[in-house]
Amino acid sequence: MDIESKVWEVLCSEEEIKDRISELAEEISKAYEGKNLLVVSLLKGSFIFTADLVRKMSIPLKVAFMITSSYGHSETSSGSVSVSMDIQDNLEGVDVLVVDDITDSGITMKYVTEHIMKKSPASIKSCVLLDKPDRRQVDLEADYIGFSIEDKFVVGYGLNYGDYYRNIPYVFAVTNEDR
Ligand code: IMP
Ligand code: MG
Numbered sequence: 001m002d003i004e005s006k007v008w009e010v011l012c013s014e015e016e017i018k019d020r021i022s023e024l025a026e027e028i029s030k031a032y033e034g035k036n037l038l039v040v041s042l043l044k045g046s047f048i049f050t051a052d053l054v055r056k057m058s059i060p061l062k063v064a065f066m067i068t069s070s071y072g073h074s075e076t077s078s079g080s081v082s083v084s085m086d087i088q089d090n091l092e093g094v095d096v097l098v099v100d101d102i103t104d105s106g107i108t109m110k111y112v113t114e115h116i117m118k119k120s121p122a123s124i125k126s127c128v129l130l131d132k133p134d135r136r137q138v139d140l141e142a143d144y145i146g147f148s149i150e151d152k153f154v155v156g157y158g159l160n161y162g163d164y165y166r167n168i169p170y171v172f173a174v175t176n177e178d179r
Contacts, residue, residue: 003161007179011154012147012171017129020146021049025056028097028127028144035095036122037061040087042068042112044166045101048158049129049146053099064089068108079137081111091121097144101158102130106140113140130154130171147171 012020041050043065054063067085096116103109109126116124127144134151155161156168 003155003165003174005178007175007177008172009175010170010172011149011152012130012157014169017146017157017170018052021052022056024127024144024146025053025058028053029058032059032061032095032097035059036093038089038091038094038096038121039063040096040098040112040116041065042098042100042108043085045158045160046099046129048166049101050099053127062089066112068112070108079105079107081108083112083115087116091116091119094121096121096124098124098126100126100128100142102132102154103128103140103142104132104135105137107138109142110138110140129157130159 037059039050039054039061041047041063050063054061064087065085066083066087068081068083070081098109098112098116100109109128113124113126125143128142129146131142131145131148132151133148152173154171154173155165156171158166159171160166
């Protein structure tokens with residue numbers, strides 16, 4: 001896919017993302033009131049979403065980062081995930097919320113939640129900005145979802161194409177139309 005020569009279609013505007021994140025932050029803040037929350041952000045894709053989400057949250061929380069990679073084709077998950085940077089936190093009595101940019105096949109989030117479960121946290125839930133339910137290959141539904149979208153390759157707001165465009169402040173889909 002030669003992204004530069006294609007027409008981009010905005011799927012989630014800056015304003016829509018901002019409003020939805022405020023709602024999610026309020027919902028999550030209520031759910032974790034009085035708990036011991038650790039937000040685990042999956043790099044690189046969720047760095048912008050995580051930064052915006054936690055700044056709208058009204059409860060005390062800690063943040064940790066994990067790097068996961070899925071092998072194979074760059075646009076899709078291949079089924080095998082590896083952790084190249086793990087969290088170091090002791091999770092005893094800790095309520096973990098894993099934050100990612102998108103669930104596509106669901107393989108990454110399923111793998112990460114199972115990986116963190118082995119560290120015996122008090123609880124584990126997941127939050128994604130985007131969800132592509134039509135693409136699911138495993139039984140996995142995030143607990144908090146920003147936007148459910150169609151099966152399109154999306155870029156921007158942390159999501160990359162060839163490791164570029166993460167800094168675009170909205171989410172766009174690349175169409176088949178040439179510009
Ligand atoms: P999954 O393991 O198939 O659910 O894929 C999750 C990961 O694949 C995400 O964290 C993204 O890094 C990447 N991904 C999936 N769909 C897209 C997309 O449409 N655009 C950019 N990255 C994507
Ligand atoms: Mg990712």
